[in-house]
Amino acid sequence: MLKHMIEHLDIFVCPACGGDLQIADDEIKCLKCLNCYQVEDEVPLLFWPHENGIVQKKDVTNMVKKFYEKTPFPNYEEFENVGGLIQKAQTGIFARLLNEQVPFNIRVLEVGCGTGQLSNFLGVAHRIVFGTDMCLNSLKLGQEFKKRNGLERVGFYQMNLFRPIFREESFPLVICNGVLHHTSAPFSGFQSISRLVKKGGYILIGLYNRYGRITTDIRRSIFKISSDRFKFLDSRLRDKNIGELKKLTWFMDQYKNPHESGHTIREVLGWFEQIGFDFVNGIPKLKAFETFSENERLFKSNPEGNWLDHFLVQTHLLFTGSKEGGFFLMIGRKKL
Amino acid sequence: MNILGISFFYHDSAACLVRDGKVIAAAQEERFTRKKHDADFPINAINYCLEEAGIGTKDLDFVVFYEKPFIKFERILETYLSYAPIGIKSFIKAMPIWIKEKIWMKELIRKELNFEGKVIFPEHHESHAASAFFPSPFQEAAFLTIDGVGEWTTTSFGVGKDNKVDILAEIHFPHSLGLLYSAFTYYTGFKVNSGEYKMMGLAPYGKPKYKDLILSALMNLKEDGSFKLNMDYFNYCAGLTMTNRRFENLFGGPPRSPGSKLTQRDMDIAQSIQEVTEEVMLRMAQHVYQETGKKNLCLAGGVALNCVSNGRILRESPFENVWIQPAAGDAGGALGAALFVWYQYLENKRISDGKKDFQQGSYLGPKFENSYIKNYLEKNKISYILLKNEDIPEKIADLIANQKVIGWFQERMEFGPRALGNRSILGDARSSKMQEMMNLKIKFRESFRPFAPSVIEERASDFFEIDRKSPYMLLVAPVKEELRRKMTKEEQKLFGLDKLKTTRSSIPAVTHVDYSARLQTVNKDDNPLYYQLIAKFDEKYACPVIINTSFNVRGEPIVCTPADAYLCFMRTNMDCLIMGNFLIEKKEQKLLDKDVNWLKEFELD
Ligand SMILES: C[S@@+](CC[C@H](N)C(=O)[O-])C[C@H]1O[C@@H](n2cnc3c(N)ncnc32)[C@H](O)[C@@H]1O
Numbered sequence: 028m029l030k031h032m033i034e035h036l037d038i039f040v041c042p043a044c045g046g047d048l049q050i051a052d053d054e055i056k057c058l059k060c061l062n063c064y065q066v067e068d069e070v071p072l073l074f075w076p077h078e079n080g081i082v083q084k085k086d087v088t089n090m091v092k093k094f095y096e097k098t099p100f101p102n103y104e105e106f107e108n109v110g111g112l113i114q115k116a117q118t119g120i121f122a123r124l125l126n127e128q129v130p131f132n133i134r135v136l137e138v139g140c141g142t143g144q145l146s147n148f149l150g151v152a153h154r155i156v157f158g159t160d161m162c163l164n165s166l167k168l169g170q171e172f173k174k175r176n177g178l179e180r181v182g183f184y185q186m187n188l189f190r191p192i193f194r195e196e197s198f199p200l201v202i203c204n205g206v207l208h209h210t211s212a213p214f215s216g217f218q219s220i221s222r223l224v225k226k227g228g229y230i231l232i233g234l235y236n237r238y239g240r241i242t243t244d245i246r247r248s249i250f251k252i253s254s255d256r257f258k259f260l261d262s263r264l265r266d267k268n269i270g271e272l273k274k275l276t277w278f279m280d281q282y283k284n285p286h287e288s289g290h291t292i293r294e295v296l297g298w299f300e301q302i303g304f305d306f307v308n309g310i311p312k313l314k315a316f317e318t319f320s321e322n323e324r325l326f327k328s329n330p331e332g333n334w335l336d337h338f339l340v341q342t343h344l345l346f347t348g349s350k351e352g353g354f355f356l357m358i359g360r361k362k363l
Numbered sequence: 364m365n366i367l368g369i370s371f372f373y374h375d376s377a378a379c380l381v382r383d384g385k386v387i388a389a390a391q392e393e394r395f396t397r398k399k400h401d402a403d404f405p406i407n408a409i410n411y412c413l414e415e416a417g418i419g420t421k422d423l424d425f426v427v428f429y430e431k432p433f434i435k436f437e438r439i440l441e442t443y444l445s446y447a448p449i450g451i452k453s454f455i456k457a458m459p460i461w462i463k464e465k466i467w468m469k470e471l472i473r474k475e476l477n478f479e480g481k482v483i484f485p486e487h488h489e490s491h492a493a494s495a496f497f498p499s500p501f502q503e504a505a506f507l508t509i510d511g512v513g514e515w516t517t518t519s520f521g522v523g524k525d526n527k528v529d530i531l532a533e534i535h536f537p538h539s540l541g542l543l544y545s546a547f548t549y550y551t552g553f554k555v556n557s558g559e560y561k562m563m564g565l566a567p568y569g570k571p572k573y574k575d576l577i578l579s580a581l582m583n584l585k586e587d588g589s590f591k592l593n594m595d596y597f598n599y600c601a602g603l604t605m606t607n608r609r610f611e612n613l614f615g616g617p618p619r620s621p622g623s624k625l626t627q628r629d630m631d632i633a634q635s636i637q638e639v640t641e642e643v644m645l646r647m648a649q650h651v652y653q654e655t656g657k658k659n660l661c662l663a664g665g666v667a668l669n670c671v672s673n674g675r676i677l678r679e680s681p682f683e684n685v686w687i688q689p690a691a692g693d694a695g696g697a698l699g700a701a702l703f704v705w706y707q708y709l710e711n712k713r714i715s716d717g718k719k720d721f722q723q724g725s726y727l728g729p730k731f732e733n734s735y736i737k738n739y740l741e742k743n744k745i746s747y748i749l750l751k752n753e754d755i756p757e758k759i760a761d762l763i764a765n766q767k768v769i770g771w772f773q774e775r776m777e778f779g780p781r782a783l784g785n786r787s788i789l790g791d792a793r794s795s796k797m798q799e800m801m802n803l804k805i806k807f808r809e810s811f812r813p814f815a816p817s818v819i820e821e822r823a824s825d826f827f828e829i830d831r832k833s834p835y836m837l838l839v840a841p842v843k844e845e846l847r848r849k850m851t852k853e854e855q856k857l858f859g860l861d862k863l864k865t866t867r868s869s870i871p872a873v874t875h876v877d878y879s880a881r882l883q884t885v886n887k888d889d890n891p892l893y894y895q896l897i898a899k900f901d902e903k904y905a906c907p908v909i910i911n912t913s914f915n916v917r918g919e920p921i922v923c924t925p926a927d928a929y930l931c932f933m934r935t936n937m938d939c940l941i942m943g944n945f946l947i948e949k950k951e952q953k954l955l956d957k958d959v960n961w962l963k964e965f966e967l968d
Contacts (some may be wrong), residue, residue, distance in 0.1 A: 100913070110807040110917055131933045132955045150808075152934040153952060177804055177936065199955075326961040 028053050032071060035134070035155065038197040040188040042075035069174075070166045070183050075190040081173070087211035088187060090285045092161050098167035098279045099140045101273055109151055109176045116148045118322060122312065126152060128325050129200060136198045138188050138220050139206025143169025143181070150181035157193075157264060159186040188210065188216050195222045204233035205354070208288045214298060223301050224361045227327060229306060231358050237289030239344035239353025247282045280351055292337045295357050304359035306331050315339035341344030364709075365422055367412065368701030369472070370490075370614035374400045377694035378408035379727075379778075380416050381701040386498070388415035389727040389778040391694045395924040400557060401920075404475055405697075411729055422474045427704050428468060429696030430487035475924070485703045487696065488519040488839055491688075492530060494699025494959040495663035496523030497706055497713065499686040500720040505655040507647060510541045510664030510692070517541060521660065526706035526713040527863060530652060538591050540643055541666050542605075543582070546597055547636040549605035551629045552619030564812050566637040567877040569630030570690045573614065575636050580613055582639075583642045588647030591698050613812065625809075627859045635672060644672040661694060663688040667837070670881050674839035677831075687833035689725045690779035710845055724889035726785055727833060728776025731925055733943040739925045740945060746953070747945040755892065755897035755944065759866040762939055764793050764904050768805055770914055770940035772928045773892055777921070781836045782913035782927060783883060784817055784893035786921050786928075788937065790872065790910040792816055797910060799863065804936040808917045811860055813881070814910045816873035817896050820884040822907035826870065834938055836883040836911075847878055870908050 029050055031037065037227065039048050046059025055064040055071055065072045078087065116122035122145060127134065131153040139147045142165045146158030150173075158181060160166055166183045173181050186192045188206070201224050207213040224230050246260050258264045263277050292313060299306055305328070308317055313332035316339075332340070344353060368379040371392070379389035388411065393399055413419060445736070469482050481497035491508040506528065507520045517539035519704040544562075545555045553561045584590040596610040611617050618627055648660065660682040668691045677685045688695050706713050714719070739745050750758055762769055769789045777783045787804060790797050790816075799810045806812070815836055816826075823829055829840040846868045854865045868874040873882075887894045901907035914928065915921045916935055920959065922928045925942050932940040932947070940947040 108803055108807070110803075110809070112918070126934075128959060128961070132952050134954065150690065151936075153949065155954065174790055 028069060029055075029066065029071065031179070034183075034332065035157075035182075037143055038134070038194050039192055040194050042186065042192045044074050047180045048142040049346075056344065067163065068079065068170055069172050070163065070168050070185055072163070073192045074161050074163075074185040074187050076187065087286050088161070088189070089207075091209045092283050094279075094283075095141070095160075095162035096155070096164045098276060099162060099168055100276055100280050101144060102276050103142060103144070103168060103172060107196055109147075109178070112148055113151070113174075116144070121317075122148060124147065124323060124325050125202075129154065133199045134197065135191065136220075136223060137202045138186075138201060139209075141165045141181070141205075143172070145202070145204070146181055146183070147173055147176075147178055150178050154180060156181045157198075159182045159188075159192070162186060179252065189219050189222055191219060194222050196225045196228075198223050199225050199228040201228070202231045204231070204356070205235075205352075208235045208290065209284065209286055211286070213290065215289060217298050218302060221304065221361070224360050227363045229358055229360050231356065232295065232353055233356045234290045234295065235287060236341060236344050236353050236355045237291050239342040239355065240289045241335050241345055241353075243281060250282055265348060289353075292332075292341065292355065292357070293334070297358075299359045303362045305362060307358040307360050309342065309357045311340050311356065313337065313340060315343075326360075328360075364424050364705075365418060365939075365947040366425045366427060366701045366704050367414040367418065367423050368427045368429065368468060368490075368697040368699070369405055369686065369702075370697040370700070371404050371408065372402055374402050375694040376402050376405040377407070377690070377697040378405045378412045378894070379698040379701050381698075381705055382416060382888050384705050384713070384719065385728055386698065386723065388886040389690070389698050390609075390776065391690075391920075393920040394728070394776065397920060397927070399918060399920050401867075404471070406475065407474070411631075412689060415440055415729070420478045421795070423476075423478060423480060425483055425704050426472055426478055427483045427485065427700040428472060429485070429490040431484045434737075434944070438878060441728055442608050459731040460927070462761065466480065472642070482621040483700075483704055483708065485700055485707075487709075488530060488533065489528065489703055490696040490699040491663045491741060492521060492699070493703035493707065494524070494688045494690070494693070494695040495661035495667075495703040496528050497526075497689065497694070497699070498721040499659075500641055500715050500718050501524075501684070501686065502713075502715050502717065503657060504659035504661050504686070505651050505657040505682075506525065506538075506661040506663070506666075506685075507575055507667075508662070508664040509644070509647070509652050509666035510539075518664075519648070520647070520654070522655050526711060528703075528707065534589055538589075538641065538783055539620045540590075541664070542593060544636060544669075545665065546605040546610075549630065550610070550614070550618045551632055552621050552623065554621075554624075555605065559665075559668070559807070562633045563671060564875075565625065565630050566633040566671075567875050567879070568811060568862060569627065569632070569634035571635045571638045572631045573635035574713075576613065577639050578642075584643060584646070584712055588641065588643055588645075625811075630809065630859060632676045638794075639702050640666070641672045641675050645679060647673060648676045648682065652681045655705070658683040658776035660685045661688070663691050663699070665692045667691040671839045671879070674879075677838060686720060687835065687837040688779075689722065689777075689781060689783075689837060691837075692780065693932075724777040724780045724886070725781075726777040726890070729923060730775040733941070733945070736925050736943045736945055740947070743929075745929065745947060746951055747947050750941075750944050750946055752944065755941065756895040757903070759789075759896055759939075759941060760900040760903055763789060763900060765803060766791055766794060766797075768936070769802060770928060770932045770937045770941065771893075772914065772922070772925065774890075774941040777789050777801065779835070780910065780913075781815075781883075782921055783834070783836065784885060784890050784911060786914040786923075787817075787911045788914050790814075790912075792870040792873045792908045792910050793904075795860035795866040795871045801872075801910070801912065806912065806917055808934070811863055812872050812921065813875045814912050815881045815883060817883045817885050817897060818872065818908045819901065819912040822901065823882065823884045826908055827880060829884075832884045832886070833882050834884055834886060834889065838879045839861065839879045842870065842878050842880055846870065847874075858896075866968065870906070872910050873908065885930060888896045 041057035043062050044060040046057045050302050134155045136157045139157035140160050143158040146156045150156040170183045205215045210216045215246045249257050308329045315336040366381045370377050375839050377394040380387045389587045392408045393401040396424045472482050492506050495506045503524045506815035518534040519530050531819050548562050549557045582590045582592050596609040684884050705711050771787045771789050774785045802810045827840040862876045885894050913921045922931050938949050
C-alpha cells in the first residue's frame with residue numbers, strides 16, 4: 028500500500044500547512060499541524076478546500092468538484108489494457124510527441140489529470156508520474172487501470188491545485204491540460220502550480236481559447252433554449268463511430284460544465300512573463316502560417332509571434348478549433 | 364562478383380547482397396526507417412548491404428529487382444478493367460504510384476543508385492522459388508511457393524536441381540490461397556498483411572464450425588490442391604475491402620470492427636480457415652510429390668509462414684525433408700532474386716551437402732560492436748554493468764529464472780519476420796503467468812497471442828514431438844505427451860479465451876491451448892552465445908527451453924540499433940537489457956535531477 032508515495036515521500040508536503048508528512052498504518056499524518064489524511068482505494072485523500080475550510084455557497088472549486096465527481100472525464104470506455112491506451116494516445120499527435128520527447132527517469136506531475144489517461148500513458152515508459160485531481164471518482168478509474176496493468180511508476184493523489192501537496196521546485200515537467208479554465212482564478216492557479224516546476228523545467232498549459240470557444244458558446248445557448256434538441260450541431264455528437272457513454276461525457280463536459288472561462292495567447296504570454304517563464308512552443312504555433320509538424324520538437328524554443336500572428340492564429344481557431352473544444356496549448360520554461 | 368537483390372513497392376521492401384554466391388548481407392527497410400512493412404525504395408537497406416560488403420554501387424555487377432514490373436502492371440490494368448466501373452475507385456487509388464514508379468522501374472533503380480550496369484528482372488515466383496531452393500541444404504528438391512499475389516501467379520511448384528529452378532505449374536490470380544487467408548484476416552478484424560499471424564494464433568481457441576461452408580460455398584477445391592474461388596463473395600478485385608455483402612450474409616454478420624472484443628465466433632472462423640489452409644497445403648504437397656517424385660521439399664511465399672500447416676506437411680505428407688525460407692514474404696524475394704542471377708542466369712555451380720543450408724541462421728543484418736554500444740551508453744549517461752564473455756550465460760540464466768524479462772541484443776540482426784535469438788525478448792517458459800504478463804506488459808497486445816520457445820537442438824525431442832531441426836521457428840510441433848497437464852473437469856468446460864487461464868504443461872508459457880508450440884531449435888555453431896545461455900539455464904534449472912519473442916512492441920518493427928533497443932526497453936516493463944557485454948537494469952535507473960537534456964534525449968545515434 029502507498030508504495031508510490033513512500034518512495035517519493037521527500038517531495039510531499041501537507042496541503043494545509045506545508046509541513047512534512049509521515050505515513051503510518053496507511054494513514055497520512057502531518058508532523059507539523061497534525062492533520063490526518065485518509066486513503067481510499069489506495070488514493071491518498073490530500074484534498075484541502077480552497078477557501079480554507081469555510082464553505083461558501085458559490086465556491087467554484089466545490090461546484091466543479093461536484094460536477095466531475097458525477098461525470099469523470101475522459102472515460103476508459105473503449106479499452107481495458109495498455110495496448111488500447113497506447114493506440115488511443117497515438118491517434119492524437121500531442122500525446123505521442125510528449126511520450127517520445129519527455130525524457131525517461133524524471134518525475135512528471137499532471138495537475139487535473141481527470142481519469143489519468145495521459146498520466147498512465149506517460150508512465151508506461153520509464154518515468155515517475157504523479158496524477159493529481161480533486162475528483163476522487165476520476166482518480167479511482169485511473170488507479171484501477173494502473174493497478175490492472177501493473178503501471179507501478181504512476182501514482183494518483185487527490186489534490187486541490189490551489190493547495191499543492193508537493194514541495195516547490197520538485198518537477199522538471201508539470202502538465203495541466205484543460206483544467207485552469209474550470210477554476211475561479213486561473214492565473215493564481217497557474218501561479219500555484221508553477222511553483223512546483225524546477226528551475227529550467229517546463230510547464231505545459233492547455234486552456235480554452237476565448238475565440239476558439241465562440242462556436243461552442245453559441246451551440247450551448249442553442250441547446251439551452253431548445254432543451255438540448257439540437258445536439259446534432261456538434262460533430263462529435265453526430266459521429267456514429269463514437270460510443271454513447273463517450274458522447275455523454277463529451278456533452279456534459281462541453282455544454283453542462285458549471286464553470287468555464289476563455290483565455291488568449293497574449294494573456295498566457297503575460298502570465299509567463301510575470302512569473303518568470305520563457306515561452307517555448309504552442310499548439311497551434313504562435314506564428315501565423317507555421318504548422319505543427321508530425322515530428323515537432325515540443326521543447327525547442329519558438330518565436331512568440333506578434334499581435335497580428337496571434338490575431339490570425341486565434342481567428343483560425345474560431346473556425347477550426349471547435350471540434351477539439353477550442354483549445355490551445357502553451358509550453359513555457361522556468362528561468363534558471 | 365557482387366549482385367544486389369532488391370524488392371520494394373508492394374510490402375516489406377528489402378535488399379540483399381550476394382558475393383560469389385554467398386549471401387553477405389540482407390535486411391528489410393522497415394528496420395532502418397522504423398516504419399513497419401515499409402514498402403519504399405530500400406535505400407537504407409541497400410546502403411547497409413554495401414557497407415557490410417565494403418563496396419559502393421560502382422562495384423556492383425548486377426542489380427536484380429525481384430519481379431517483372433510490366434507483367435504486374437498489365438494484371439492490375441486487366442483486373443480493374445474487367446471489374447469496371449466498380450473497380451474504378453481502387454484503380455484510381457492505386458494508379459498514380461504504378462504509373463509514376465512501377466513501369467519505369469529500370470530508370471528508377473539506375474537513378475536512385477547512380478548505377479550504370481545491368482538491371483535484371485526475374486519473375487516474382489522465380490525469385491520466390493530461388494529463395495526457397497538455392498539457400499536450402501538440398502542438391503535436388505521440389506519447391507512450392509504460395510503467396511498473396513505477384514504478377515499473375517500466386518502458387519507455383521517445380522523442381523530445383525543443382526543450379527536451376529524449373530517451374531512446372533502455376534495457379535493464377537485471383538484464385539489465391541494467400542488472398543483467401545487475407546480475406547478472412549480482414550473479416551475477423553485484423554490488419555491484412557500483418558494480422559495473419561494473429562488470426563493463426565487465435566485459431567486454436569475455436570472450433571472449425573465453418574470449414575465445410577468455406578469448402579462448399581467459397582471455393583472449389585480439387586484433389587490436387589488446386590482450386591477456384593467463387594468470386595461472388597470477394598471484393599479484392601474491385602474494391603478496397605476484401606469481402607462483400609454476400610460474404611457477410613454467408614457468415615452471418617459484418618466484419619469484426621478492429622478494436623472490438625473477440626468473440627467465440629471469430630475464433631471459430633479463424634480455426635475454420637486455418638483448417639482449410641492446412642487441407643489445401645497438404646493436398647498441394649501431396650500433388651507436388653506425385654508430380655516431382657522428390658523426397659525433399661522447399662517452401663516459400665507468404666503463406667509458407669503458416670507454421671501450423673508447415674508442421675502438418677512435415678508430419679503428414681510423403682516428403683522426407685522440408686526446408687522453409689525464413690524470409691518467406693516479399694523480403695525474401697530480394698534474396699531469391701540475387702541468388703537467381705548467380706546460379707540460374709550466370710550458371711555458376713552449386714554444391715550442397717544435404718544437411719547444412721546456406722541461410723547462415725538468417726543472421727544477415729547489422730552487427731554492433733561492444734565499442735559502439737559502450738559509446739552509445741556513455742554518451743547518453745546510461746548506467747550499465749560490464750560482463751565478461753564467459754559470465755553472460757549464467758548471469759542472464761539466473762535473471763530469467765528469477766522471473767525477469769530480458770531484452771537480448773547480440774550479434775547480427777535477423778533477416779525475415781522472426782527474431783531468432785539476436786534481437787529477442789526472453790523469459791521463463793516454466794512460468795504459468797508469463798504469457799499473459801509479457802503480452803500485456805511488454806508487447807502491449809492481446810493476451811491470447813502465444814509465445815515461441817527456443818530449445819537447444821539436442822534436447823528438442825525431449826520436449827516436443829519433433830525429430831529434426833527447426834532453426835527458423837517455422838514449424839509447429841506438439842508438446843510431449845508426458846509433459847502435458849490433464850485438464851480438470853472444470854477446466855474442460857472453459858471455452859474461448861478463458862482457456863488461457865489454464866496451465867497446460869510444464870512449460871506453460873510456450874504451450875498453446877491445443878498443446879502445440881512454434882519452436883526454434885538452437886544450434887551450437889549457428890548461434891554459440893544464445894546456445895550457451897539456454898544450455899546454462901538447463902544446467903542450473905533443468906529446462907533447456909526459454910521464451911523467445913521478437914524485440915519490439917506492438918506496431919513497431921523489430922529493433923535494429925542499440926538506440927532502438929534502449930528506447931524499446933525504457934518504454935516497456937522489461938527488467939533488464941543486455942547488449943553485447945553490457946547489462947542495463949531497470950531498477951538501477953536513477954532519477955535524473957540535473958542535466959536532463961530535453962532536446963537530445965531521443966536523437967538516434
Ligand atoms: C476537463 S477535465 C480535464 C482532464 C484531463 N486533464 C484531460 O485533458 O482529459 C478537468 C479536470 O480538472 C479538475 N479540476 C478542476 N479544478 C480543480 C482544482 N482546483 N484542483 C484540482 N483539479 C481540478 C477536474 O476535477 C477535472 O477532472
